[in-house]
Amino acid sequence: MRREIPLIITFVCGITMIIQFFIPHWPFSDVKSYFQHTYMIIAAFAMILGICNLTRLHIFKIRDRRENWGYSIVLLVGLAIMAIPGLFQGIHEGTMFEFLFKNAHVPMNSTMFSLLAFFVASASYRAFRARTFDAALLLIAGFAVMLGRAPIGDTLTSFMPEGWQMSDLANWIMAFPNTAGQRAIMMGSGLGIVATSLRVILGIERSYLGGE
């Protein structure tokens, strides 16, 4: 029964969600929001599990003086600094939590995001080396799009007739070959999602429950 009950729940929920997509009538009209609310409640309780897992892992790391245990202290102190004011004062404007969120969390997030620019540069350097025919095509297309998106592209091709300038070429690449490729991937993914969902609903794929 340990395996059967989750499979039955999965089957019933999966079929009900498919039905509610086609039948707007009550009770199916309320099913989606009901399941979403249920999931949010479960996720809220699971959050406690997550925090317990995180805390336990790092307490053990400090206790056993494992390598880099100092970082674990930083993590636990950071967790306490954010969580305690939030628990006692709330998270609305003017609270300690909001101050920390605005002045510590958001800048740190922005710092991580800004690292992306440097990673894009290093990844582009590797991707744009024309070692093969495919890589050469990528290089040419990428170069054309970048040039077409900047004012210098049209300046360089100003002698060309209207509709044949660099920005037009960039727009064409983005609108046709790029969109066609993306749509092909999306259609394949859509079919993959349907097949995976069927496998899960019918209980053929059960590895997410742990096991074959």
Place this chain on the structure above:
Amino acid sequence: MRNLSSGRSSYSYWLSVHVLALFLALLISGECSAVATPTSGIRPGAPINPSVKDRPNDEGGAIEITWEASFDDTRGRGIVRSYSILRSTEAVSGFEKVGEVDSGRGRYLFVDDGVENGKRHFYKLVSQTSSGAISEPCIIGPISASAQWFHSERWNMLIALIIVSASVLTFISMARKGRDLYIRPIAGLQAVDEAVGRATEMGRPVLYIPGILDMDDVQTIAGVAILGRVARKTAEYETPLTVPVSRSVVMSAAQETVKEAYWDVGKPDAFHPEMVRYLTDDQFGFAAGVDGIMLREKPATVFFQGAFYAESLILAETGHSIGAVQIAGTAMTSQLPFFVTACDYTLIGEELFAAGAYLTEDPRLLGSLKGQDVAKGLAIVFILIGIILETAGFHWLTEFLTVN
């Protein structure tokens, strides 16, 4: 006095009859379109061609009211500031305001979603100026809201679902009966054994990241399914496995999956709950945490299987910088170029969903992959037919396949 009174009475009667007749005539004829000409004085022109209908394909409780702009809206004197919508259960009285729509458009739609199913309602529509003058009222109705038992614009989806499901189920059935099915090789999946073996030889861990979305995303389910197969291999080879996750529900599912994999292989002692670590729900906090794990533990192999956003390149480039073999898989089209650039193997879109089945070699799961391929073939046929029809000027197939 009596005569006068009698005269007044008959006049009142005559007036009442004519007003009622005019009102009925307005009701029957669809009325306010008659007021399509500029009005004299301050009173604005009434809304034109008002109509009312039950909102289609819903659970009831909503009525759609549509009308065209008054002659004094954007045209004419341009004095109409807004339109008021009033509702009543009677045709002549008891109207209460249910909404107001600002002017400035050619055609208007207002949805009154506070009505009771099955109850008759009348609507009064008036245009008004900024000085408060209102037009002749347009009374429309009666109308009642009702719930529908089938979404009439989703027949195409139902047919597509039946075709795809039938194809998948047919091939699962064939596979169950022992029919040999050819599944095309996927390079990224063939490299899984090799990648785990490499980590074993180097004595370094395997890092597995099942995306950053929750368990309600199919990509995460696919990622956790692949994790089960990878965990069996790490259990067999006794290679350390680290699974950082950004959602606590995923943590529970991933812990259970890895535990079962270690039990199935007969090495329950090698499993530790700390293998699956919850870091944070925050996107870039998670990226920073995983980067830290990569730089400290130096995994020999990194798997990215699931849904990723902007953190994909940060993670993949860090993995590349430590010299790890990286196998990525996602259906996020905007992140695929980053993974293709920074990883050794990338499962593109559908390959991610096929991976779990592919790695088990369970005939039923492989049958579903074959069914998926046949459905893809059908989609290609429909696209080709659509191209031919559109080129020839026939749009019915495109219209039928448009999803609402």
